[in-house]
Amino acid sequence: MLQFAIRDHLRESRLFLGRTIVAGSFVLLLVLALCLRLADLQVLQHEHFSTRSLDNRVKLQPLAPTRGLIYDRNGVLLAQNLPSYSLEITPEAVKDLAWTIEELNKIIPIDDIDLTRFERLKQQRRRFDKIPIRVRLSEEEVARFAVHRHRFPGVDIEAKLLRSYPLAEKTAHVLGYVGRINEDELQRIDTSNYSATSHIGKNGVEKAYEGILHGEVGLQQVEVNAQGRVLRILESRAPVPGNDLRLFLDIGLQEEATAALGDYNGAVVAIDPGTGGVLALVSKPGFDPNLFVEGINTADYTALKESPDKPLFNRALRGQYPPGSTIKPFMALAGLEANVLNAEQTKYCPGFYQLPGHTHKYRDWKRGGHGPMDMVDAITQSCDVYFYDLARTLGIDGMQRFLSRFGFGRRTGVDLTGELGGLLPSREWKRAQRNMPWFPGETLIAGIGQGYFLTTPLQLASATATLAARGKRVRPRVVRSVIFADAEQPTTSGGESLQPPEVGDRTWQQVVAAMVNVVEGTRGTAKRIRSDDYTIAGKTGTAQVFTVKQDEKYDEENIDEKMRDHALFVAFAPVEEPRIAVGVVVENGGHGSSVAAPIAKRVMDRYLLGAK
Amino acid sequence: MSLPNSLSSLQPSNPAKPPGLLARLHLDLPLLTGLVLLCGYGLLVLYSAADQDLDQVRRQGLRLGLAFLAMFVVAQVPPGHLRRWSPWLFGVSVLMLLAVILFGEVGKGAQRWLDLGIFRFQPSELAKLTVPMMVAWYFAENPMPPTLPRALIGSGLTIVPVLLIAKQPDLGTALLVACAGIFVLFLAGISWRWILSLGVVISALTPLIWYLMRPYQRQRVLTFLDPERDPLGAGYHIIQSKIAVGSGGIYGKGWLNGTQSHLEFLPERTTDFIFAVLAEELGLTGVILLLGIYLFIITRGLFIATQAQDAFSRLLGGALTLVFSVYLIVNVGMVTGILPVVGVPLPLVSYGGTSLVTILAGFGILMSLHTHRKLLPT
CATH class of the missing domain: 3.90.1310.10 (Penicillin-binding protein 2a (Domain 2))
Structure with missing residues (x-):
């Protein structure tokens, strides 16, 4: 009771008022601080946050x-x-x-x-x-x-x-x-x-x-x-x-070449010698590229990958085959230009060739021999002995120097990716790559396009185009022009002129005449493709297998068939004013004359005479 | 027991001037005006924040109606009754808080609700009123300022419910209830020396508090200290909120035109972060207007407290008003990124019913204190 009596209400009121003022001021102070913060965000940093707000809601698609x-x-x-x-x-x-x-x-x-x-x-x-x-x-x-x-x-x-x-x-x-x-x-x-x-x-x-x-x-x-x-x-x-x-591709020609290969695997490349334009480029078998667009399923991919026919392998660009006898016209050019060969002078072919001081006999494909051969005969009948002798005279390095001018041993630089360059052997190459000296016998083998020598079908066609154009060398190309809305502009990549092989007019004439004789001559290896409508210059070839290096996984049973020779043929036509040069490789086709030449003929017919 | 205080000798003043209608209804016109303005402004912002969903606005309007009704009912209760009921009400709320811990319903990862059969009830809300009532009742028994032992008991009366609420866990409400108790202590006039030592003790206890915190609460504090450390997670709220506020500028993007809010970058935009919607759409101008209304209400509340004629009314009225300002400061501080994210709504504006009733009932108490005064002769 006493407590209440001494209670000082006035003092309590004052105390409370004081505390309320302190608390109220404190609240006011804090609200002012919030205002400052808001002014900071909304005025001083407004631009920054505006940008971030915009970044939030506006996206670039x-x-x-x-x-x-x-x-x-x-x-x-x-x-x-x-x-x-x-x-x-x-x-x-x-x-x-x-x-x-x-x-x-x-x-x-x-x-x-x-x-x-x-x-x-x-x-x-x-x-x-x-x-x-x-x-x-x-x-x-x-x-x-x-x-x-x-x-x-x-x-x-x-x-x-x-x-x-x-x-x-x-x-x-x-x-x-x-x-x-x-x-x-x-x-x-x-x-x-x-x-x-x-x-x-x-x-x-x-x-x-x-x-x-x-x-x-x-x-x-x-x-x-x-x-x-x-x-x-x-x-x-x-x-x-x-x-x-x-x-440049002519789809009709492409289809004709595909059909002409029939059931064989192989490649056909046709080039316009004037422009270097690739008129047809076939690698058989092909595959359906549409499968890859949305992602190929595993089963389809395995089937393509495991197929012994290797459909995914681009034989025209990446298949490396020995050129075989198709190299002989180029060898003849080399001999004539080097003045180590007289076109008219005959050599005797007994059916084999021996290096001086060696007993090993390098056989001609014709067992009994061809007898006396001049340059035209040697190309027409594809005499090996004649070219063994020429190769020995030229020497491997002489051959390598001259043949490289036609683009052998090097990528053509076509406007497609993944091309391989083949192999044009030399002493230096063998020392560097195999760490072995060059043996004279290997020169002879290289002289008939065998041994280490490898070319791609595209290289063969391109070299033949150079021969057809009598030395005018153009880099092959697939794309002719870029089409714009209002104009069409030739592409600059590819198609440029390359260093010509520099061969005299007379020499061209002699070798081209020999190649014409391959088709026109009574003893020509490709006489069966003679045409009444235009003149063909060509050369058959047969390449011993070696096959494609990737073929390691082949089944035992398949090996025999796969060991058959590849059939090759190179040609151009018309001889006077060549419009098409063709290189054909038929895998395991046997002989160039019987299998490869008719394919080239069909392609040239289609291009020069049109669809039947 | 009747008190022999001076009030007994009072007679009604100005008998010639009858009290107005509002006074007879025990309503305070300035306070009511401020509250109605604030709620109306809030509904406008909510309409935009809720993507012009009239249903949501209608629901909120209904809740506000109920809350105003609660305010009106409470205002009719004379302060003396309130004072006498204080210990009982406090006891009931502590028991209910215990009940929540024991058989409460779990919602959003925390146990806050008590199912009373007819409706679900959040006892922590009740504690916001009963804790300051209890402490004020306790101190008002004796002359101010309270002695140290009484101050300690007063603190104890606060801490028990605060701990029970913190355990649910509901950090925001625990904070507000703690504030309510502390404000009574402060207004009762405990000496500055004790306040200072209390501050020192709390700072010393910080590591302990950190240890007691739940991982998500720690995460909030860490995120508050550096929001960019987790821009897509916990920091996302703060970053997006600051972008909304900052991009509003002085005049805002226009009502209903806020991109941060309408394109859903802003989280909790109708509830805890509704201030950011307002700041984005109405800019600094709209924000100042809002803060002005709040300051008016707070000033009026504190004024009413100073006009009260007994210690209980003064302490309770002052504490309730100050708690209201804590809501405001914590919420705006959180939205503008200067305080950590604690679940404190913007009072009377944020969507949701639970806090509305408590806040307006609190203002009902204030009105009761003011309108039941017996005026002294001048």
């Missing part, structure tokens, strides 16, 4: 350019972009996913592979992203879905452009194909220009001309929400489509 098309010399479409339809589901917009998929399956077959892919993608993507449940719908399936579309909210048909090669295996080894960009390629490419692109040229023209075919990426500014969903397009810059290409 790349737009893929349309890839350039590829035409043959006559405007036939070889590579195009076709719409490919897929059935896509937006999970967010679908009420009952299981029911939807079940019902869809009644209209459009959906298999387990499709379902697995769908489930996997569903985990990775956002709920408002479209996820494919079926790809590559047929036109009929698209139509069938269209009828039932109203039953499936959240399910759509999506179209995108896919690269397509209508002639499939016939052009596979020239055009190559496009495929999904892989890790290695990602390191090399300009990632900003490829930001919307999923595919890139993997080989052939598609790879070599990637820069021209691809085009430039477009950009659009879009407004997105926090989940990344696009709400609207603010601004856009259209992509610049890639440029179209026109090839």
